[in-house]
Structure formats: structure tokens, C-alpha cells
């Protein structure tokens with residue numbers, strides 16, 4: 498098996514879905530500063546290209562910004578073909594692309610349920626599938642990190658997150674299964690569990706005028722007393738993508754300011 502490590506002269510190729518914004522973008526820029534080659538996959542074509550350009554400015558050996566809706570297999574397969582031809586086999590994959598469309602289950606249109614599953618769960622499956630195919634084709638090891646969430650483990654008190662939470666629980670299960678299946682090939686698979694992080698997705702279901710009040714309420718409830726900046730979970734992802742985590746697979750790295758450690762009953 499050919500070894501590509503952080504110490505290798507050969508630059509690692511890191512693919513990030515949803516890499517044009519939020520935590521994915523922060524991972525792109527961190528890996529860029531480490532001299533990796535980067536592929537930014539995002540449904541937002543312009544933002545993917547802008548982020549790829551920024552990655553080169555931050556030190557990436559090279560960077561591709563590719564338009565790709567992760568819910569469509571032909572688009573994901575095509576993106577990995579371009580990456581293979583231009584940057585070689587992927588060493589790392591971070592699946593960040595996700596949407597959060599809320600609503601109580603008895604009111605949720607089936608179309609919305611499918612939309613959330615298509616992006617979050619199917620998108621994760623498709624990106625992992627085509628990344629692993631290319632890693633196996635090149636006979637190289639690799640590191641895959643999938644974005645889970647506290648909602649994959651517990652229900653949020655605010656409610657109405659059934660579809661999103663179901664996808665995150667599914668992603669966590671998928672991570673454990675893939676970790677076992679691909680360990681013999683040196684392909685590690687882990688999840689990151691970001692807590693409330695200051696991104697577009699975090700506030701996507703909150704009216705703009707409510708954001709400051711909600712930020713104050715959340716900050717009181719989070720043990721560390723504040724929301725995360727995207728660079729904070731990104732550091733956890735960068736570690737899982739690096740050789741420093743060489744014996745870690747099938748695990749969840751919780752980066753949530755203490756949310757999951759805290760029971761809601763206080764007396």
C-alpha cells in the first residue's frame with residue numbers, strides 16, 4: 498500500500514463537500530495553510546471557486562472549486578473524476594454539505610423530508626462512496642471525516658428537528674460501519690460533532706430579528722458560555738484528517754462546548 502502522509506513530500510489531496518461556507522470553508526483554509534491540495538465541492542459554484550482561490554492564497558499547492566450537488570450521484574462521480582485527473586487520488590474527505598429544514602413531523606411535507614435526506618445522508622453516502630472508490634483504485638490509505646451533530650444523539654429542547662436529526666443519527670451509524678469495512682485498507686472514518694457554531698446553517702431557521710436574543714439564550718445554556726466559531730470544529734476535523742490521529746477510527750470527536758455532557762435537569 499502506497500503511503501501518503503502529512504510528512505510525505507507529495508501533497509495530500511483533501512476534498513471538502515460544502516466547502517464554500519461555514520465549517521467546511523474553515524477546514525479548506527486550514528488544510529490550505531498546511532500546503533495540501535484542495536477540492537472544494539459545493540452547490541454554490543461561485544462560492545466554491547472563490548474559496549478555492551482563497552485556498553491558493555493561504556498556501557494550498559493547488560485548489561479546485563467544483564460545482565456539485567451532493568444529492569446527485571452523477572454530479573458526485575463527475576467531481577471525483579475531475580479530482581482524480583487533476584489532483585490524483587484523494588487522501589482526505591470531509592463531508593460538510595448539509596441543510597436544516599425544520600418542522601414537526603405531522604406537518605412536514607414528504608418532499609421536505611426527502612430534500613433533507615438527499616443532501617445530508619445520501620450526500621454523505623455518495624461522497625464517501627466515490628472517495629473510497631478512488632482511494633481503493635490507487636491503493637492508498639486515507640482519512641474520512643463526516644459531520645454529525647449533537648442532534649444525532651439527543652433531541653433539541655426547541656423541537657422540530659426530526660428530519661435533520663434523523664440524518665445526523667444515520668451519518669453516525671454509517672461512520673461506524675465504514676470504519677470497520679475499510680480499516681483493512683488503512684482508510685480511517687470518523688465523525689466530528691460540532692456544537693452550536695456561528696454559520697449560516699446555525700441561523701437558517703431563525704428570523705434575523707431573533708438572532709441576538711437566541712444567541713444570548715444559547716450562550717447561557719452552553720457550558721463554555723458561547724457559540725463556536727467555524728475554525729474551532731475545523732481544527733478537530735484537520736486533526737482527524739492528519740496522521741496525528743493515525744490510530745483513531747470509528748470514533749466521534751465531540752467539539753460542542755459541553756452540550757452533550759450536560760443533562761437538562763438541574764435540580
Ligand SMILES: NC(=O)c1ccc[n+]([C@@H]2O[C@H](COP(=O)([O-])OP(=O)(O)OC[C@H]3O[C@@H](n4cnc5c(N)ncnc54)[C@H](O)[C@@H]3O)[C@@H](O)[C@H]2O)c1
Nearest residue numbers: 515518519520540566567593594595644646693694696698
Ligand atoms: N453550524 C452548526 O451549529 C452545526 C452544528 C452541528 C453540526 N453541524 C454540521 O456541520 C456541517 C457544516 O455546517 P455549517 O454550519 O458549516 O453549514 P453552512 O450552511 O455554513 O455551510 C454548508 C455548505 O454546504 C453547501 N451545501 C448545501 N447543500 C448542498 C448540496 N446539496 N450539495 C453541495 N453543497 C451543499 C452550502 O452551499 C454551504 O456552502 C453540516 O453537516 C452541519 O450539519 C453544524
